[in-house]
Amino acid sequence: MQKPSIPKGTRDFSPEEMAKRNYIFNTIREVYHLYGFQQIETPAMENLSTLMGKYGEEGDKLLFKILNSGDCFSGITDEELSERNAVRFGMKACEKGLRYDLTVPFARYVVQHRNDIAFPFKRYQIQPVWRADRPQKGRYREFYQCDGDVVGSDSLVNEVELIQIMDEVFRRFGIRVCIKMNNRKILSGIAEIIGEADKIVDITVAIDKLDKIGLDNVNDELRSKELSEGAIARLQPIIMLKGTNREKLAILKKELAASEIAMKGIAEMEFILDRIEKLELTADLELDLTLARGLNYYTGAIFEVKALDVQIGSITGGGRYDNLTGVFGMDGMSGVGISFGADRIFDVLNQLELYPVDSLKTTQLLFVNFGEKEENYLLPLISKVRAAGIRTELYPESAKMKKQMGYADTKKIPFVAIVGENEINEGKINLKNMLTGEQSLVTLEELIERF
Amino acid sequence: MQKPSIPKGTRDFSPEEMAKRNYIFNTIREVYHLYGFQQIETPAMENLSTLMGKYGEEGDKLLFKILNSGDCFSGITDEELSERNAVRFGMKACEKGLRYDLTVPFARYVVQHRNDIAFPFKRYQIQPVWRADRPQKGRYREFYQCDGDVVGSDSLVNEVELIQIMDEVFRRFGIRVCIKMNNRKILSGIAEIIGEADKIVDITVAIDKLDKIGLDNVNDELRSKELSEGAIARLQPIIMLKGTNREKLAILKKELAASEIAMKGIAEMEFILDRIEKLELTADLELDLTLARGLNYYTGAIFEVKALDVQIGSITGGGRYDNLTGVFGMDGMSGVGISFGADRIFDVLNQLELYPVDSLKTTQLLFVNFGEKEENYLLPLISKVRAAGIRTELYPESAKMKKQMGYADTKKIPFVAIVGENEINEGKINLKNMLTGEQSLVTLEELIERF
Numbered sequence: 001m002q003k004p005s006i007p008k009g010t011r012d013f014s015p016e017e018m019a020k021r022n023y024i025f026n027t028i029r030e031v032y033h034l035y036g037f038q039q040i041e042t043p044a045m046e047n048l049s050t051l052m053g054k055y056g057e058e059g060d061k062l063l064f065k066i067l068n069s070g071d072c073f074s075g076i077t078d079e080e081l082s083e084r085n086a087v088r089f090g091m092k093a094c095e096k097g098l099r100y101d102l103t104v105p106f107a108r109y110v111v112q113h114r115n116d117i118a119f120p121f122k123r124y125q126i127q128p129v130w131r132a133d134r135p136q137k138g139r140y141r142e143f144y145q146c147d148g149d150v151v152g153s154d155s156l157v158n159e160v161e162l163i164q165i166m167d168e169v170f171r172r173f174g175i176r177v178c179i180k181m182n183n184r185k186i187l188s189g190i191a192e193i194i195g196e197a198d199k200i201v202d203i204t205v206a207i208d209k210l211d212k213i214g215l216d217n218v219n220d221e222l223r224s225k226e227l228s229e230g231a232i233a234r235l236q237p238i239i240m241l242k243g244t245n246r247e248k249l250a251i252l253k254k255e256l257a258a259s260e261i262a263m264k265g266i267a268e269m270e271f272i273l274d275r276i277e278k279l280e281l282t283a284d285l286e287l288d289l290t291l292a293r294g295l296n297y298y299t300g301a302i303f304e305v306k307a308l309d310v311q312i313g314s315i316t317g318g319g320r321y322d323n324l325t326g327v328f329g330m331d332g333m334s335g336v337g338i339s340f341g342a343d344r345i346f347d348v349l350n351q352l353e354l355y356p357v358d359s360l361k362t363t364q365l366l367f368v369n370f371g372e373k374e375e376n377y378l379l380p381l382i383s384k385v386r387a388a389g390i391r392t393e394l395y396p397e398s399a400k401m402k403k404q405m406g407y408a409d410t411k412k413i414p415f416v417a418i419v420g421e422n423e424i425n426e427g428k429i430n431l432k433n434m435l436t437g438e439q440s441l442v443t444l445e446e447l448i449e450r451f
Numbered sequence: 452m453q454k455p456s457i458p459k460g461t462r463d464f465s466p467e468e469m470a471k472r473n474y475i476f477n478t479i480r481e482v483y484h485l486y487g488f489q490q491i492e493t494p495a496m497e498n499l500s501t502l503m504g505k506y507g508e509e510g511d512k513l514l515f516k517i518l519n520s521g522d523c524f525s526g527i528t529d530e531e532l533s534e535r536n537a538v539r540f541g542m543k544a545c546e547k548g549l550r551y552d553l554t555v556p557f558a559r560y561v562v563q564h565r566n567d568i569a570f571p572f573k574r575y576q577i578q579p580v581w582r583a584d585r586p587q588k589g590r591y592r593e594f595y596q597c598d599g600d601v602v603g604s605d606s607l608v609n610e611v612e613l614i615q616i617m618d619e620v621f622r623r624f625g626i627r628v629c630i631k632m633n634n635r636k637i638l639s640g641i642a643e644i645i646g647e648a649d650k651i652v653d654i655t656v657a658i659d660k661l662d663k664i665g666l667d668n669v670n671d672e673l674r675s676k677e678l679s680e681g682a683i684a685r686l687q688p689i690i691m692l693k694g695t696n697r698e699k700l701a702i703l704k705k706e707l708a709a710s711e712i713a714m715k716g717i718a719e720m721e722f723i724l725d726r727i728e729k730l731e732l733t734a735d736l737e738l739d740l741t742l743a744r745g746l747n748y749y750t751g752a753i754f755e756v757k758a759l760d761v762q763i764g765s766i767t768g769g770g771r772y773d774n775l776t777g778v779f780g781m782d783g784m785s786g787v788g789i790s791f792g793a794d795r796i797f798d799v800l801n802q803l804e805l806y807p808v809d810s811l812k813t814t815q816l817l818f819v820n821f822g823e824k825e826e827n828y829l830l831p832l833i834s835k836v837r838a839a840g841i842r843t844e845l846y847p848e849s850a851k852m853k854k855q856m857g858y859a860d861t862k863k864i865p866f867v868a869i870v871g872e873n874e875i876n877e878g879k880i881n882l883k884n885m886l887t888g889e890q891s892l893v894t895l896e897e898l899i900e901r902f
Binding site: 003004005006007010011012013014015018019022033034035036038039040041042043044045046047049050061062064065066067069070071072073078081082084086089090093094095096098108109111112113116118119120122123128130132141142150153154155157158160161164274275278279280328329362363366369375376379380383386389390391392393394396397407410411 | 454455456457461462463464465466469470472473484485486487489490491493494495496497498500501512513515516517518520521522523524529533535537540541544545546547549559562563567569571573574579581583592593601604605606608615725726729730731779780814817820826827830831837840841842843844845847858861862
């Protein structure tokens with residue numbers, strides 16, 4: 001019989017990994033709660049009609065489709081079958097697919113439950129998503145997203161609070177980060193000013209390379225993307241943008257004065273900075289024009305969080321969008337959201353060894369089992385220990401001492417209680433500290449006190 | 452555009468439902484932890500080779516299969532296609548399926564990670580499962596299971612602790628329950644004694660009707676199942692089994708004395724009762740011979756929990772099994788486990804209105820937004836309130852008072868803080884209790900004190 005395995009790109013999580021993941025999820029959850037966000041959950045399966053066409057052509061291909069139960073061939077002609085067109089067949093033989101992200105199900109949720117929701121709706125959602133991507137290091141076919149969004153409010157106060165949330169989450173993790181912010185409207189303004197509306201991505205990609213390849217090479221790259229010399233000349237102050245956020249904004253204000261949309265983006269930035277400066281963030285908030293995530297989606301602020309002490313991509317991102325639910329026939333629902341990258345945060349916490357000892361706490365106390373008599377004596381006693389909230393085990397069999405101690409070691413149980421005939425007669429418990437090896441004879445009350 | 456919907460048999464969970472579900476899961480989780488159980492998670496998708504054949508022919512049909520991404524027709528001949536055999540096609544066009552329960556993935560996990568596991572392995576797992584069942588009231592195609600198992604130990608101490616866990620969980624919920632216990636070995640013994648080994652289920656079903664239809668009708672039903680008159684006669688003391696657990700066991704001991712396996716089952720029951728009697732359970736533990744769940748699976752104790760104050764089926768169940776992992780080529784891994792029925796517990800808590808107020812706690816305090824000046828004043832102040840752990844919101848826009856108060860009402864926020872120009876000048880906060888309507892002028896420190 002072959003050894004069982006799991007589908008490529010998926011993972012089992014061991015007790016230790018689960019403890020770490022729960023620490024991550026609980027920390028994020030607590031901060032969301034502090035800001036009035038409420039949790040929802042949506043089904044793993046959505047109708048394919050809900051999912052298709054929302055992630056581009058490439059995304060459609062990455063959807064996991066669920067074969068209709070019963071007769072999957074029903075409604076499919078022999079001729080269609082003989083075409084062997086996997087895509088078209090999938091659309092007919094599958095009604096359902098696994099969710100690809102949390103945003104589209106959230107949009108669907110908002111439309112479906114619009115009458116029951118108190119707007120502005122601050123929701124968070126921590127659930128797995130599935131993508132038929134080619135698995136590779138750090139990229140999985142099943143992974144968790146931790147999204148928080150506020151919909152039904154245009155107020156930039158929401159952006160301010162989301163920045164506070166990101167700052168507080170990473171402060172609690174002890175991860176030093178930089179929160180980068182851009183604004184889609186400023187990027188649109190730049191494109192407008194230089195008359196190259198469709199080259200925003202090329203421009204941000206080129207600017208991003210300034211530190212690595214130098215100004216001349218950046219300009220060459222822009223030429224290779226067929227930007228005019230005039231456009232490149234107008235871009236120079238923007239490529240070389242430096243200084244504090246305020247200094248950068250002053251330059252942009254001057255260079256982009258002719259663009260109404262750019263001025264709007266700059267005003268949004270200033271609104272946010274005015275408030276953030278009074279809020280004593282732990283992290284730096286940095287205006288970064290090279291942030292260009294979700295450009296076909298975001299319409300205002302764009303966020304990204306970078307860890308300062310680990311080489312890894314963005315560990316959180318988000319932004320403002322204008323029309324979450326239009327695709328489901330409900331217009332005017334704007335919002336702003338962020339998404340914590342749980343897998344990368346997991347890696348960062350591992351590399352920096354930042355997990356608090358308490359978060360990995362497992363069983364605190366193991367009672368050794370010497371046999372039926374001791375077992376009978378211990379069961380009611382252990383009930384009292386547990387009633388005091390102490391995570392306690394009785395080794396279920398009177399196995400060899402070495403085996404029982406080995407169990408405590410493997411499970412990293414910090415204390416072992418030894419109760420044999422002598423201890424029973426004395427009404428005491430022999431408590432051994434597994435780290436120091438120190439032993440002490442204590443009463444039940446003293447033992448409970450210790451924890 | 453049609454209103455979006457979700458696949459039949461699946462559910463969205465609103466913030467209030469999520470709060471209730473989290474209360475249920477957290478309570479179960481905490482009790483598992485107290486007994487040294489550790490959490491694992493497995494992927495939603497398993498290889499179909501892992502799942503097929505484990506749930507009987509009917510179960511195979513209820514598996515949700517995931518269409519291979521890329522070319523799902525690869526390896527399928529035109530001839531095979533033209534057969535339009537959905538089952539055979541599914542096996543070739545799908546490599547993966549959604550997990551149907553948590554037991555088979557757990558068995559797969561144990562085999563795959565045997566070298567990293569400290570046995571006895573006490574694991575719990577709280578995850579959704581998927582079944583292509585016909586949806587009906589109270590039956591879903593996606594639902595959560597909350598399983599706890601101890602594998603790698605034959606000791607009946609594990610049964611004792613699982614009974615304690617069930618008792619403690621329902622004590623914490625405030626649900627009055629009866630924990631019913633049977634033993635597969637006793638049922639086997641009964642069948643052996645009356646010489647009708649294949650009629651166990653018919654017998655337990657008939658006995659179960661005694662209270663409703665009376666002894667004569669029970670005997671008639673047994674006749675209709677072609678039990679001999681001799682067998683029925685021998686069954687009479689067992690059908691009419693009454694009294695305390697000890698009295699029942701005394702009768703069974705006498706009636707089943709000739710069956711070695713029955714006596715073993717009775718000894719197991721006595722072992723468990725001896726210990727449970729010293730442990731001051733909240734619930735009653737009742738020996739019930741009509742419990743006949745999982746007979747093709749359980750080999751020792753069988754458990755079921757019934758709510759006393761609500762008409763609903765079993766809300767938790769479990770039992771002892773001999774060979775969890777044999778089907779994956781690893782023999783001798785016996786264990787015992789239970790599974791809490793989260794959906795039914797949800798219904799019971801709703802019907803009896805047993806959710807603690809605290810468990811439904813959402814935002815505790817909403818600050819009314821009067822405009823930019825007040826907003827700027829409030830943002831740093833609110834940071835301090837949150838730093839004190841109080842779940843706080845600032846309404847993100849200076850909307851009409853009625854709208855902001857309506858938001859607090861809908862979201863059931865118990866306190867609203869009103870800070871206008873006067874309050875700012877005085878350095879005070881006007882705190883309104885939304886339940887009593889009472890208002891008081893407090894300082895920031897006093898406000899934090901209140902919570």
